[in-house]
Amino acid sequence: MVRLRPISSIKIIFKKQGKSSIAxxxxxxxxxxxxxxxxxxxMPDLINKSDKTxxxxxxxxxxxxEYVRLVISNEPRTAEADASQSQTLTKRxxxxxxxxxxxxxxxxxxxxxxxxxxxxxxxxKVLIPILQWEATAFGRPTLALVLVxxxxxxxxxxxxxxxxxxxxxxxxxYGLGFVIIMVGTTIGMILPYLIGLLFxxxxxxWLKRWPDKAAMIRLAGEGSWFxxxxxxxxxxxxxxxxxxxxxAVVVTSMRFWPYLGGSIAGMIPEAFLYIYTGRLIRTFAxxxxxxxxxxxxxxxxxxxxxIVAIITIVAFTVYAKRTLNELKMAEANDEISASSGNExxxxxxxxxxxxxxxxx
Numbered sequence: 001m002v003r004l005r006p007i008s009s010i011k012i013i014f015k016k017q018g019k020s021s022i023a024x025x026x027x028x029x030x031x032x033x034x035x036x037x038x039x040x041x042x043m044p045d046l047i048n049k050s051d052k053t054x055x056x057x058x059x060x061x062x063x064x065x066e067y068v069r070l071v072i073s074n075e076p077r078t079a080e081a082d083a084s085q086s087q088t089l090t091k092r093x094x095x096x097x098x099x100x101x102x103x104x105x106x107x108x109x110x111x112x113x114x115x116x117x118x119x120x121x122x123x124x125k126v127l128i129p130i131l132q133w134e135a136t137a138f139g140r141p142t143l144a145l146v147l148v149x150x151x152x153x154x155x156x157x158x159x160x161x162x163x164x165x166x167x168x169x170x171x172x173x174y175g176l177g178f179v180i181i182m183v184g185t186t187i188g189m190i191l192p193y194l195i196g197l198l199f200x201x202x203x204x205x206w207l208k209r210w211p212d213k214a215a216m217i218r219l220a221g222e223g224s225w226f227x228x229x230x231x232x233x234x235x236x237x238x239x240x241x242x243x244x245x246x247x248a249v250v251v252t253s254m255r256f257w258p259y260l261g262g263s264i265a266g267m268i269p270e271a272f273l274y275i276y277t278g279r280l281i282r283t284f285a286x287x288x289x290x291x292x293x294x295x296x297x298x299x300x301x302x303x304x305x306x307i308v309a310i311i312t313i314v315a316f317t318v319y320a321k322r323t324l325n326e327l328k329m330a331e332a333n334d335e336i337s338a339s340s341g342n343e344x345x346x347x348x349x350x351x352x353x354x355x356x357x358x359x360x
Contacts, residue, residue, distance in 0.1 A: 123285050143171065144180050151184025156191050158243045162274065169278025181271040189263045192246035204251045219327050221252025228258035236266020238320035269316060276309055
């Protein structure tokens with residue numbers, strides 16, 4: 001604490017020092033007073049600064065504690081979310097397996113019922129009468145023309161031509177039966193294409209109801225001649241209904257010769273499979289209702305050929321679906337990487353819709 005002397009004592013000090021001026025003493029006092037007051041004025045500033053520092057420290061400590069609290073509180077929630085997600089995945093997988101088992105059980109029952117009652121009914125009421133009818137009513141040349149006409153006209157009316165192919169295989173075998181199937185199906189692929197060109201606008205409006213199917217069909221009309229040929233051949237061996245494809249392909253940029261060549265190439269394995277199944281059905285009919293007996297070699301041959309046929313069908317189907325999906329994904333990636341805006345929208349449209357939009 002600063003102690004102040006009285007003015008009289010200060011006068012004595014100044015007299016002893018040879019400074020008898022009172023004014024100088026007063027100036028000294030004023031300077032001492034201002035120096036003391038300056039210290040007192042600075043002290044509140046220091047106090048305020050220390051208070052602010054403490055407040056900031058407390059604020060940072062509070063924020064750190066809040067952050068720690070939030071992080072700690074989020075960790076159990078994240079663990080709970082992971083646990084719930086794993087439970088959901090487990091439930092979905094178990095539900096999928098339950099559905100798969102139900103479908104397998106249902107399919108097995110349907111197959112047993114078909115083998116027990118459906119196959120005998122088909123042989124007795126359908127197959128045997130047809131074979132007897134064709135043996136007595138028509139000659140082989142006439143029957144060949146009838147089968148060619150059915151294979152050519154059934155796709156026009158969206159009727160599956162599989163029974164006609166079976167009959168061609170059962171009656172004419174691999175040689176002439178293959179020629180009949182290929183001639184009839186070739187005509188049956190050309191006629192819908194030519195008729196579809198006359199009703200192109202209506203088919204285009206009809207395809208707008210199924211955008212997924214339209215996107216798949218649009219793949220056939222893209223690219224070069226070989227690309228179109230390849231995609232059409234894949235469509236022929238895929239599960240996509242070819243009777244609809246014959247009409248729908250006209251709204252794309254598909255050219256006629258790649259369409260015809262790809263269709264013929266895709267029909268070759270299908271024709272052999274139909275001929276084989278037709279011959280197998282006739283063999284079973286002869287064994288069941290005729291006097292023919294299979295030798296062990298014939299039994300082994302039929303079993304092995306049947307297994308090979310099933311594997312071939314599955315392999316062709318899987319390959320076709322996988323390749324078409326890869327082509328679809330590649331086209332989608334190309335559209336995403338292309339320029340945005342109206343140009344991108346135009347790429348997603350069918351060629352007929354693009355031309356109309358450009359003319360407007």
